[in-house]
Amino acid sequence: KFDGKDLGITLPDRFVKNPGMPLRASVTGEVVQPPAHKGGMTERTVNFQGIEAVLGPAVFNGKGSVQTIGNAMKFQLAFKSNSWAIQDLAPMIPAAAPYHPAGNVVIDVRASGQPGAPVVNGSLTLQNVEARYQQSVLTQLAGTINFTQQDVAIPKLTGKLDGSDLAIKFTGHRLTTQPDIALEASLAQLDLDKILPPPAPAPAQSWLMPFI
Numbered sequence: 782k783f784d785g786k787d788l789g790i791t792l793p794d795r796f797v798k799n800p801g802m803p804l805r806a807s808v809t810g811e812v813v814q815p816p817a818h819k820g821g822m823t824e825r826t827v828n829f830q831g832i833e834a835v836l837g838p839a840v841f842n843g844k845g846s847v848q849t850i851g852n853a854m855k856f857q858l859a860f861k862s863n864s865w866a867i868q869d870l871a872p873m874i875p876a877a878a879p880y881h882p883a884g885n886v887v888i889d890v891r892a893s894g895q896p897g898a899p900v901v902n903g904s905l906t907l908q909n910v911e912a913r914y915q916q917s918v919l920t921q922l923a924g925t926i927n928f929t930q931q932d933v934a935i936p937k938l939t940g941k942l943d944g945s946d947l948a949i950k951f952t953g954h955r956l957t958t959q960p961d962i963a964l965e966a967s968l969a970q971l972d973l974d975k976i977l978p979p980p981a982p983a984p985a986q987s988w989l990m991p992f993i
Contacts (some may be wrong), residue, residue, distance in 0.1 A: 782807040797873050798836075805835040822851040832860070839865040841888075857893040862886075864908060884910030884922065902929045907938070916975040917943050924949075931955050945969040 785804035791797050798804065810829040825848070832843040845858035868883040890903035910922040924938035935951040950965040 794875055797875065799873070802837045802873075803835055805833075807831075807833050824848070824850045829858075832858075834860075836870070837865075838869045839863070853895075855893075855895055856899075857891075859891045860889070862888040867910065880912040880914060882910065882912045884908060886910065900930075902927075904928070910940075917972070919947075920944075931957060942968060943970075943972055943975060945971070 783804075783806040787800040788804055789798060789800045790804075808829055809831040810827060813826045813828065815824055827847045829843075829845045829847075832841075832845070834841040840863045841860045842862075843858060843860035845856065847854065847856040864885045864887050866883070866885055871877045871882050885908040887906040887908070888903065889906075890901065892899050892901045894900045905926040905928070907922050907924055907926070911918065911920040912922075913919070920941045922938065922940035924935060926938075927934045927936075931954065933951065933953045933956065935949060938949040938951070940947050946967075946969045948967040952963045954961040
């Protein structure tokens, strides 16, 4: 078990946990070690029957196992969160600050394989989420985002952009190597002035004639 009290954590400019926010973790399980294999290789399995991690309003529960045979290791883990409010944790992620996110999310993640080459997949469910971009406001976002290390799929995401109905369907494959993206979007009304960044100021003009 781990219980952090008045604990601050900083990871360069990506994550900042301020003192005072609860941070707890606990693991229960068992170690299974059958007789040695022929050739003397030792096999050991650690079964995690209950894993709980709490960070502020976010609670993650999971289970899994780690198996070692000689020097080889493989694992499988699965975690799912409660429905927690983004705005309670967003201040800890500096990159999220300009978007002022709010609403609730649920995270479901699975990982397996070898520690050096894990296979990860999961889903992020949005519940009445809102965010800001430039002068635009996204509200009432609802839907599920499915992901792996290379792929993202959004079967249906609905909401409103500046009050107009918005619907999105998205698939993206090989995002970090050879991106293959398909996007379908339906929007009742689009105000480009609110989405595009403000134009750069024009350079100052000098009306003084050169002195000869």
